[in-house]
Amino acid sequence: MTQSQKVHRRAAVLSIGDELTLGQTLDTNSKWVSERLMDLGIKPVEHVTVPDDLDAHIRVLLRLAHEVDVIISTGGLGPTADDLTRQAVAAASGDVLVEDVISLEEIKAIFTNRKREMPEVNRVQALRPSRARAISNPHGTAPGIHAVIGDVDVFCAPGPPGELFPMFRERISPLLRPEPGRLVRTRIIGCCGIGESEIATRLGSLMDRERNPLVGTTASGGVVTCRVRVEGMMSGLEAEGLLDEAERGIRGKLGVHAFATGHNSLARACVEELKKRKQMLGVVESCTGGMLGAAVTEVAGSSAVFVGGLQTYSNGLKEKLAGVKRETLEKFGAVSREVAREMAVGGCAALGCEWCVSVTGIAGPDGGSVEKPVGTVWIGIAGPHGVVTRRFAMSGERQPVRQWSVTAALGALWMDLHQSDVKMLREQERR
Amino acid sequence: MTQSQKVHRRAAVLSIGDELTLGQTLDTNSKWVSERLMDLGIKPVEHVTVPDDLDAHIRVLLRLAHEVDVIISTGGLGPTADDLTRQAVAAASGDVLVEDVISLEEIKAIFTNRKREMPEVNRVQALRPSRARAISNPHGTAPGIHAVIGDVDVFCAPGPPGELFPMFRERISPLLRPEPGRLVRTRIIGCCGIGESEIATRLGSLMDRERNPLVGTTASGGVVTCRVRVEGMMSGLEAEGLLDEAERGIRGKLGVHAFATGHNSLARACVEELKKRKQMLGVVESCTGGMLGAAVTEVAGSSAVFVGGLQTYSNGLKEKLAGVKRETLEKFGAVSREVAREMAVGGCAALGCEWCVSVTGIAGPDGGSVEKPVGTVWIGIAGPHGVVTRRFAMSGERQPVRQWSVTAALGALWMDLHQSDVKMLREQERR
Numbered sequence: 001m002t003q004s005q006k007v008h009r010r011a012a013v014l015s016i017g018d019e020l021t022l023g024q025t026l027d028t029n030s031k032w033v034s035e036r037l038m039d040l041g042i043k044p045v046e047h048v049t050v051p052d053d054l055d056a057h058i059r060v061l062l063r064l065a066h067e068v069d070v071i072i073s074t075g076g077l078g079p080t081a082d083d084l085t086r087q088a089v090a091a092a093s094g095d096v097l098v099e100d101v102i103s104l105e106e107i108k109a110i111f112t113n114r115k116r117e118m119p120e121v122n123r124v125q126a127l128r129p130s131r132a133r134a135i136s137n138p139h140g141t142a143p144g145i146h147a148v149i150g151d152v153d154v155f156c157a158p159g160p161p162g163e164l165f166p167m168f169r170e171r172i173s174p175l176l177r178p179e180p181g182r183l184v185r186t187r188i189i190g191c192c193g194i195g196e197s198e199i200a201t202r203l204g205s206l207m208d209r210e211r212n213p214l215v216g217t218t219a220s221g222g223v224v225t226c227r228v229r230v231e232g233m234m235s236g237l238e239a240e241g242l243l244d245e246a247e248r249g250i251r252g253k254l255g256v257h258a259f260a261t262g263h264n265s266l267a268r269a270c271v272e273e274l275k276k277r278k279q280m281l282g283v284v285e286s287c288t289g290g291m292l293g294a295a296v297t298e299v300a301g302s303s304a305v306f307v308g309g310l311q312t313y314s315n316g317l318k319e320k321l322a323g324v325k326r327e328t329l330e331k332f333g334a335v336s337r338e339v340a341r342e343m344a345v346g347g348c349a350a351l352g353c354e355w356c357v358s359v360t361g362i363a364g365p366d367g368g369s370v371e372k373p374v375g376t377v378w379i380g381i382a383g384p385h386g387v388v389t390r391r392f393a394m395s396g397e398r399q400p401v402r403q404w405s406v407t408a409a410l411g412a413l414w415m416d417l418h419q420s421d422v423k424m425l426r427e428q429e430r431r
Numbered sequence: 432m433t434q435s436q437k438v439h440r441r442a443a444v445l446s447i448g449d450e451l452t453l454g455q456t457l458d459t460n461s462k463w464v465s466e467r468l469m470d471l472g473i474k475p476v477e478h479v480t481v482p483d484d485l486d487a488h489i490r491v492l493l494r495l496a497h498e499v500d501v502i503i504s505t506g507g508l509g510p511t512a513d514d515l516t517r518q519a520v521a522a523a524s525g526d527v528l529v530e531d532v533i534s535l536e537e538i539k540a541i542f543t544n545r546k547r548e549m550p551e552v553n554r555v556q557a558l559r560p561s562r563a564r565a566i567s568n569p570h571g572t573a574p575g576i577h578a579v580i581g582d583v584d585v586f587c588a589p590g591p592p593g594e595l596f597p598m599f600r601e602r603i604s605p606l607l608r609p610e611p612g613r614l615v616r617t618r619i620i621g622c623c624g625i626g627e628s629e630i631a632t633r634l635g636s637l638m639d640r641e642r643n644p645l646v647g648t649t650a651s652g653g654v655v656t657c658r659v660r661v662e663g664m665m666s667g668l669e670a671e672g673l674l675d676e677a678e679r680g681i682r683g684k685l686g687v688h689a690f691a692t693g694h695n696s697l698a699r700a701c702v703e704e705l706k707k708r709k710q711m712l713g714v715v716e717s718c719t720g721g722m723l724g725a726a727v728t729e730v731a732g733s734s735a736v737f738v739g740g741l742q743t744y745s746n747g748l749k750e751k752l753a754g755v756k757r758e759t760l761e762k763f764g765a766v767s768r769e770v771a772r773e774m775a776v777g778g779c780a781a782l783g784c785e786w787c788v789s790v791t792g793i794a795g796p797d798g799g800s801v802e803k804p805v806g807t808v809w810i811g812i813a814g815p816h817g818v819v820t821r822r823f824a825m826s827g828e829r830q831p832v833r834q835w836s837v838t839a840a841l842g843a844l845w846m847d848l849h850q851s852d853v854k855m856l857r858e859q860e861r862r
Contacts, residue, residue: 021475023465024649024658027458030480034454044452045487049461049478056476063494186453197550197572200511209512216483216513218450220591227450283721283742289728290714290721293742297720300796300829308748311714311724311740317782321739321752351748365731393545396570398731400593 006151007179008042008070014060015049016075016085017159022051029074029164036168038186041178042070043231052076057088065092065149070176072168075159077142079121085156086127086145093149095129103134103143110141135171139163146175182232185239189226189250190260190269192411196224202253206246213246221400222407223266226250226258256418259411266410267295267302273417274305274355279384281413282351283309284322284343286334286360287377291406307353312343322346322358335360335372337389344380344387355417356382357409361392363401377405381416388416437582439473439501439608445491446480447507447516448590453482460505460595467599469617472609473501483507488519496523496580501607503599506590508573510552516587517558517576524580526560534565534574541572566602570594577606613663616670620657620681621691621700623842627655633684637677644677653838654697657681657689687849690842697841698726698733704848705736705786710815712844713782714740715753715774717765717791718808722837738784743774753777753789766791766803768820775811775818787813788840794829808836812847819847 013033019025027049034044045068050056057076064071076085090097104126111118128134128145135144135157142158144167155172157164191199196219200207203226207215213230228246230239251258259269274281283292293309296302312318315329323346324339332338343358361377368374375394380387390412394404444464450456458480465475476499481487488507495502507516521528535557542549556572559565566575566588573589575598586603588595622630627648631638634657638646644661659677661670682689690700705712714723724740727733743749746760754777755770763769774789792808799805806825811818821843825835 015478020462021465021478022469023462023467023475024647026462027478031451031454031457034452036454038453044454045482045484046491047446047452047458047478047480051476053476186455188455195550197510197552200552201550207512216449217509217511218448218456218590219509220456221593225450227455229449229453285721285724287728288725289733289737290716290724290726290740290742293716293721293744294719294725294833295721297718297742297744298830298833302720303744306720306744308744308752309721309742310752311721311728311742313724313728313734313737313739317739320783321741321781350752352751396593397597399729402725402729404593 006069006153006177008153008177009179009182010045010068011037011042011070011072012046012048012064012068013037013044014064014071014073015047015159016052016057016073017049018051018082020049020075029159029161032161032165033072033074033168036173037072038184040173040176041182041184042176043184052082052084054084054088054091057084058091061088061092061149061154065152065154069152071152071154072172073154073156074164077125077144077156077158079125079141086124086129089132089145089147089149089154089156090129093129093131093147095131095147097127098130099126100128100134100143103128103136106136106143107141135167137163137167139166144171181234183234183236183239184229184231185236185243187228187243187247188262189228189247189258190264190266191224191226191254191257192222192259192266192407193415194224194254194257195219199224199226199254203250206249206253213242215246215250222404222411256415259414265295265299266407266414268299270410270413270417271296271299271302271305273414279305279355280307280353281305281355281357282307282347282353284347284356284358285309285311286313286318286343287363288359288402288405288409289313291402292357292359292409295406295410307351310347310350318343322350333372335362335376335378337378337391340378340380340389341387344382348382354384355413357413358382359405359409361401361405363398363405365398375401377401377408379405379409379412381412383416437500437584437608438610439584440610441476441499442468442473442501442503443477443479443495443499444468444475445495445502445504446478446590447483447488447504448480449482449513451480451506460590460592463592463596464503464505464599467604468503469615471604471607472613472615473607474615483513483515485515485519485522488515489522492519492523492580492585496583496585500583502583502585503603504585504587505595508556508575508587508589510556510572517555517560520563520576520578520580520585520587521560524560524562524578526562526578528558529561530554531557531559531565531574534559534567537567537574538572566598568594568598570597575602577603614665614667614670615660615662616667616674618659618674618678619693620659620678620689621695621697622655622657622685622688623653623690623697623838624846625655625685625688630655630657630685634681637680637684644673646677646681653835653842687846690845696726696730697838697845699730701841701844701848702727702730702733702736704845710736710786711738711784712736712786712788713738713778713784715778715787715789716740716742717744717749717774718794719790719833719836719840720744722833723788723790723840726837726841738782741778741781749774753781764803766793766807766809768809768822771809771811771820772818775813779813785815786844788844789813790836790840792823792832792836794832794836796829806832808832808839810836810840810843812843814847
């Protein structure tokens, strides 16, 4: 095999398959591979997906071989006529296909273990370009391929995650050559109750594009994520030191709006905070119909702080289960400050918990009016310090409005958990 | 604006963002956009993701402008320094950025509606290349851009799905020009209570790869989707005729297991069925913590049949709210046929509804035992005909087990709605 000794600084992640380009299947492999590459200190600089088309496949390999140091490809190694990775890699590296004797034995062995004869169609899976190496696959009939195009390494793995993940971890990862001493480290800081533009204003020059660490933001469904990335020739200790410093700078500017470091969700942050306080939480949901409880219980171990909830979708149940007064419903309507307040307070009583979050809103598409357009959502937070309500005006379709309502509710709970802290501290100071 | 009149046969879908290339965020937009393009008869031939890097962004636009007829890009339209789509499109089309007066007014109006002043950083979002058009965004502060590079149309939409989806459907889709006469039509048939291999066996030669329409299946979280795709130079009427014929063939083989045609969810199928019957539904959830109610209320208009639900996460609430007997909990445990039964029956009484679905299970990671491992889920369906319970043994992590439980519960409800039909029919026949 023509051996490349190029250091792997920049990688491309290539996915193959009609089902991906046509939008029938969601590509989750590229994200997974990219995370692993980042862990190794190799930077993925492009993801690309092409159909089961030999010309397109060869073209993308030749292009990427000019742009990056290493290509990781997934898919196209099956036994059928639309699996073209073997041919594409052979053509792009100016090589011919040969049958790999060991691969053929391994494929036959897989069928023997299943007490079956190898169907003749599977024989093509033992083919590899003559100067390439086969990568053994104990989990399936598709061996991987390690080839070199020009001076760029290409690692081809099968698409099914159950085969890709172990092959990448056990066989491909040890062959990668990140620059010695070069590190890429990332830290994530989740923020709520504050918009992306307000964050940008507060962070100011911290977000300059030339800085290292580099700070970027992404907004999604009411949460803004600050990503801090440091890269360069440095030790892990130095990198973490720089990230710590950047995080302190960000937290200094954002205060309680920064709810978590790492991939922790807002729900997990609230659950952890309630665990510390040994206080229980319940929810009373109308327009979200269970999504808020679902978000809280997505956190493993949430049963330590989450007692349960009421889906008071009909007005009748708002009265019967949460104890909302009929007069309140009639006078102010189900989507109102007063009903949100009674839902939260009534929820504490009905569920037996210190904290209760209520959500009542108009998710659409129908039910809006001039005074209360679709997207009007009232949130109530009842806690040991009393009850507060907040109004949100969201825009968008039914499901995003509901998703946003959940984030807004958890964000409001988070902020209240901390503002009640501030209140308690002040009260203690006064004593 | 330099107007292109090129027919849009082949499309590229471009996603922008460090968080995507670095593997921090999963790109779901490209799949969504590709599905919509296929619906229109335009074939997506490449997905590509590049980081927030101006040079890479310009390079990919120039390359794609030589390879496809239309580019749909998402992301990079935010207000911060790492949002570079505006500059990249301007550079790639040899243009300069100008401030769009109407966009600026629309952005200001969004802040006015939120009772806030527009922060100065948001002003950049009103920029567009001088020869391009801004695409109005009623759901956020990022207008889209319609530019032309060479003779290729480029449509840039914001990344958040709540803004992308309506912008694509309402503003971009009408500007696309699929080849007249050429059609790609897809029909989706949702199936529950039956596995993918059993479906393949029943459909037999209907699934041959050379057929037009082509039938494929995908299994995901308990639902198997049969996709029927017809393509060619034909009229809409001819295409629909072929799809009708294929659907009749499939439904003939699958019976009540085929719950819906189109992208209708299992939840919508149940809601529609209950509407026909004028019967009300409630839910009592333990391990799913609200996800079942959330799935039902995701269906617009579900309030006509969904009364509400109880999230009886703690055993105390199973007793207090759903009327489960303490002896039953003590004798059989919370995850048992008996408790699922009492939750469903008690739910009908507490919520005042004809149908009630209960879910109690062990989602993990903790709480499993030898007799009841993680993934053990009991589902109860109480209805006018009595109550039935079903046990499911699922495998996987917490969130997939919960998601699967919701599908299993809705699938069980769907099957029961139809089996009760059969029962009622039989009873009528006997009279």
